[in-house]
Amino acid sequence: MARSVSVWFVLAAIVCSVTAISAEESSDSKEFVLTLDHSNFTDTVSKQKFIVVEFYAPWCGHCKNLAPEYEKAATILSKHDPPVILAKVDANEEANKGLANEYDVKGYPTLKILRNGGKDVQEYKGPREADGIVEYLKKQSGPASAELKSAEDATKLIDDKKIVVVGVFPKFSGEEFESYITLAEKLRSDYEFGHTLDAKHLPRGESSVTGPVVRLFKPFDELFVDFKDFNVEALEKFVEESSVPVVTLFNKDPSNHPFVIKFFNSPNAKAMLFANLSGDGIDSLKSKFREVAEQYKGQGIGFLLGDLEASQAAFQYFGVQESQVPVIIIQNNDGKKYLKPNLKADDIAPFVKDYKEGNVPPYVKSEPVPEENNEPVKVVVADTLEDMVFKSGKNVLLEFYAPWCGHCKKLAPILDEVAVHFEKDASVLIAKLDATANDIVDESFDVRALKRELDLQFYTGTAIGLDDAGSSSLTSFPFSSMNLF
Ligand SMILES: *[C@@H]1O[C@H](CO)[C@@H](O)[C@H](O)[C@H]1NC(C)=O
Ligand SMILES: *[C@@H]1O[C@H](CO)[C@@H](O)[C@H](O)[C@H]1NC(C)=O
Numbered sequence: 353m354a355r356s357v358s359v360w361f362v363l364a365a366i367v368c369s370v371t372a373i374s375a376e377e378s379s380d381s382k383e384f385v386l387t388l389d390h391s392n393f394t395d396t397v398s399k400q401k402f403i404v405v406e407f408y409a410p411w412c413g414h415c416k417n418l419a420p421e422y423e424k425a426a427t428i429l430s431k432h433d434p435p436v437i438l439a440k441v442d443a444n445e446e447a448n449k450g451l452a453n454e455y456d457v458k459g460y461p462t463l464k465i466l467r468n469g470g471k472d473v474q475e476y477k478g479p480r481e482a483d484g485i486v487e488y489l490k491k492q493s494g495p496a497s498a499e500l501k502s503a504e505d506a507t508k509l510i511d512d513k514k515i516v517v518v519g520v521f522p523k524f525s526g527e528e529f530e531s532y533i534t535l536a537e538k539l540r541s542d543y544e545f546g547h548t549l550d551a552k553h554l555p556r557g558e559s560s561v562t563g564p565v566v567r568l569f570k571p572f573d574e575l576f577v578d579f580k581d582f583n584v585e586a587l588e589k590f591v592e593e594s595s596v597p598v599v600t601l602f603n604k605d606p607s608n609h610p611f612v613i614k615f616f617n618s619p620n621a622k623a624m625l626f627a628n629l630s631g632d633g634i635d636s637l638k639s640k641f642r643e644v645a646e647q648y649k650g651q652g653i654g655f656l657l658g659d660l661e662a663s664q665a666a667f668q669y670f671g672v673q674e675s676q677v678p679v680i681i682i683q684n685n686d687g688k689k690y691l692k693p694n695l696k697a698d699d700i701a702p703f704v705k706d707y708k709e710g711n712v713p714p715y716v717k718s719e720p721v722p723e724e725n726n727e728p729v730k731v732v733v734a735d736t737l738e739d740m741v742f743k744s745g746k747n748v749l750l751e752f753y754a755p756w757c758g759h760c761k762k763l764a765p766i767l768d769e770v771a772v773h774f775e776k777d778a779s780v781l782i783a784k785l786d787a788t789a790n791d792i793v794d795e796s797f798d799v800r801a802l803k804r805e806l807d808l809q810f811y812t813g814t815a816i817g818l819d820d821a822g823s824s825s826l827t828s829f830p831f832s833s834m835n836l837f
Contacts, residue, residue: 383423383427384423384426384427384430384438385406385422385423385426385438385439385440386437386438386439386440387439387440387441388405388439388440388441389441389442389445389447389448389451390447390448390450390451393441393451394470396439397466397469397470398469398470399469400437400466400469400470401467401468401469402436402437402465402466402467402492402493403437403438403439403465403466403470404436404437404438404439404463404464404465404466404476404489405439405440405441405455405463405464405466406418406422406438406439406440406441406461406462406463407440407441407443407452407455407457407460407461407462407463407464408440408441408442408443408444408460408461409442409443409444409460410442410444411444412460412461414460414461415460415461417480418461418480421480421481421482421485422438422440422482422485424482425438425482425483425485425486425489426438428482428486429486429489429490432490432493434493436489436490436493438489443457443460443462444460455473463475463476464476465489465492465541474492474540474541475541476488476541477541477542478492491544492540492541496533496536496537496540496545497519497532497533497536497545497546497547498545498546498547499524499546499547499548500518500546500547500548500553500554501548501553502553503552503553503555505546505553506518506546506548506553506554506555507555509544509546510546510554510555510569511571512571513571513607514543514544514571514607514610515542515543515544515568515569515570515571515591515595516543516544516545516546516568516569517535517536517539517543517544517545517546517566517567517568517569517591518545518546518547518548518554518566518567518568518569519532519545519546519547519548519563519564519565519566519567520547520548520549520550520551520554520561520562520563520564520565520566520567521547521548521549521563521564522549522562522563522564523549524547524549526564527582528563528564528582529547529564531582531583531584531587532547532564532566532582532587534584535584535587535588535591538584538588539588539591543591543595551563551565551567554567555569556569556575556576557576557578558578561578564580564582565578565579565580566578566579566580566582566587566590567579568590568591568594568595570594570595570597571607572597572598572601573597573598577594579594595614596611596614596615596618596654597611598642598645598646598649598655599641599642599645599655599656599657600612600614600615600654600655600656600657601656601657601659602615602624602656602657602658602659602662602663602666603629603658603659603661603662604659604661604662612656615654615656618654619652619685620652620653620654621652621653621654621682621683621684621685622653622654622656622682622683622684623645623653623654623655623656623680623681623682623704624655624656624657624658624666624680624681624682624683625637625641625655625656625657625658625678625679625680625695625700626658626659626660626663626666626667626672626677626678626679626680626681627657627658627659627660627677627678627679628659628660628661628677628678629657629659629660629661630659630661631660636697637678637695637696637697637700638657639697640697640698640700640701641655641657641700642655643701644700644701644704647701648704648708653682653704653708660674660677668788669788670689670691670717671717671718671789671791672691672693676693676694677693677694678694678695678696679691679692679693679694679695680692680695680699680700680703681715682704682707682712688714689714689715689716689717689791690707690712690713690714690715691715692712716734716735716791717734717789717790717791718733718734718735718789718790718791719733719734719786719789719790720733721733721735721736727768727771728768728771728772728775728782729751729767729768729771729782729783729784730771730781730782730783730784731783731784731785732750732783732784732785733785733786733789733790734785734790734791734792737785737790737792740781740783741781741783744781746778746779746780746781747779747780747781748780748781748782748783749770749780749781749782749783750783750784750785751763751767751783751784751785752784752785752787752792753784753785753786753787754786754787754788755786755788767782767784770782
C-alpha cells in the first residue's frame with residue numbers, strides 16, 4: 353500500500369483509478385483498432401502470435417488522450433510486415449469485468465502485450481504517443497535480442513540513458529546462447545538486448561573476449577559489468593541486481609524515472625535524501641550518502657537522492673517543509689517512516705545505523721490539532737485519532753478525504769447534514785480526516801490514500817473491536833438513504 357502511493361507521487365497521474373465513477377461516454381468509431389469483448393476475446397487472441405490489448409473505460413481522461421494516438425499507431429502498424437494488431441476492451445462494461453480481472457487490470461488504461469495465442473502476457477511499458485508506440489511495438493514484436501554486426505549497430509543500441517544487455521558468443525547456437533535468448537524473451541519489456549560475435553563492436557569493456565559472456569551496460573556506477581554464468585535464473589538475478597544504481601537519482605530528467613519506479617517497487621526499505629542538488633556544499637553530503645549506500649549494499653535497504661526541485665509532491669506526501677532540507681527519510685515496508693531534518697554529511701552514517709538497530713522512533717505526519725473543533729463534522733488528525741476514534745467508545749463514521757477530490761466535495765454537505773442530525777446523540781461521532789495530510793499508521797484502516805480519493809469507514813461503539821467492524825464500509829453503512837455516488 354505504501355509502495356504504490358510512493359510511486360504515485362513520483363509519476364503523477366498516468367492512470368485513472370478503477371474505482372472512480374463517471375458517466376461520460378465517447379462515441380468514436382475506429383477503424384484499425386480491433387474492438388473486443390468477452391464474447392470474442394479468447395477466440396481472437398488465440399489466433400495471434402502477437403497482439404496488444406488496451407483495457408479502457410469510456411469515462412477515463414487518460415484513455416481519451418491515448419485513443420487517437422493508439423488508433424494512429426494501429427494504422428501505421430497495420431502496414432508493418434507482419435502487421436501488428438492493436439485491440440481494445442471496454443473494461444468498464446459489466447460483461448467484460450471478468451476479463452479485466454483475469455488480466456489484473458487495476459487502472460485505466462492498462463495495456464498488455466499477448467504473445468503466442470495469449471499464452472504469454474507482458475505489461476506494455478512503452479510510450480503513449482503514436483510514434484513511440486510504433487517504435488516500441490516494432491521492437492517488441494521483433495526478435496527479443498538484436499544482432500550487433502558493427503560498432504554502428506552497437507552505438508545505436510547502447511546509449512547513456514538505459515540498461516542494455518549484450519551477449520558475446522563464438523556462435524549463435526548452443527546451450528549458452530539458448531539460455532541467453534530465453535532470458536531476453538523473459539525480460540524484453542524491461543531491458544534492451546543484443547548479441548554479437550565480436551566484442552570489438554562494443555563501446556566498453558575488454559574487446560578481445562570471444563565469449564560466451566554477458567555484458568550489461570548501464571548509465572551509472574561502473575558503466576558495464578560482465579557475467580559468465582548461463583543458468584537462466586542466475587542471469588536474471590544478475591541483470592536485476594546490476595541494473596539498480598547504488599544511489600538512485602530522482603530529479604526532473606525523465607530518463608531517470610524507470611530507475612525511480614524500480615526503486616519504489618523494490619521490496620527493500622527506502623532511504624531517501626532530499627536536498628538542493630545545485631546548492632552549496634552539496635558534494636560532501638552526496639559523497640557521504642553514497643559511501644553509506646555502498647556500505648549497506650545487499651542489506652535490504654535502497655538509497656535515493658532527490659533534488660528539491662523535483663520533490664514537491666514527495667514533500668507533501670511526507671509532510672516535510674523545505675526549511676527542513678537536507679532531510680533524510682527512511683520508509684520501511686510496513687509504511688513506518690523515520691526522519692531526520694536539517695541533516696549534515698556526518699549525520700548520515702549514524703542515523704542509518706541507529707535506524708538499523710531500531711533506535712529511531714517512527715515519524716508520524718499529522719496536521720496540528722485544531723484549536724477549535726465546533727463544526728458538526730469533527731476534524732480528526734493523526735495525533736487525535738487514538739483519542740477521538742479508538743478510545744471514544746462512540747459509533748464513529750470517519751471520512752478519509754483528499755482536499756482535491758471531487759467525490760469528497762460532493763459528499764461534504766451530505767455529511768454535514770448527517771452530523772447535524774446526530775449532533776445531540778452523544779454516542780455518535782461524525783468526523784473527517786484529511787488522508788493526504790495525516791499518516792494513518794493503523795493497518796486496520798485500508799485507506800488507499802490518494803488513489804482511492806474517498807473512503808468512508810464506520811466503527812461501532814465498543815471501538816477497539818476494529819477487527820469486527822473495522823472493514824465494514826458502505827455495505828453495512830447504517831444511513832441507507834445516503835446515495836453517495
Ligand atoms: C467482438 O464483439 C463485439 C460485440 O459484439 C463487436 O462489436 C466486435 O466487433 C467483435 N470483434 C471482433 C474482432 O469480432
Ligand atoms: C538551490 O541552490 C541554488 C544555489 O544556491 C539556488 O540558486 C536555488 O534557488 C536553490 N533551489 C531551490 C529550489 O531552493
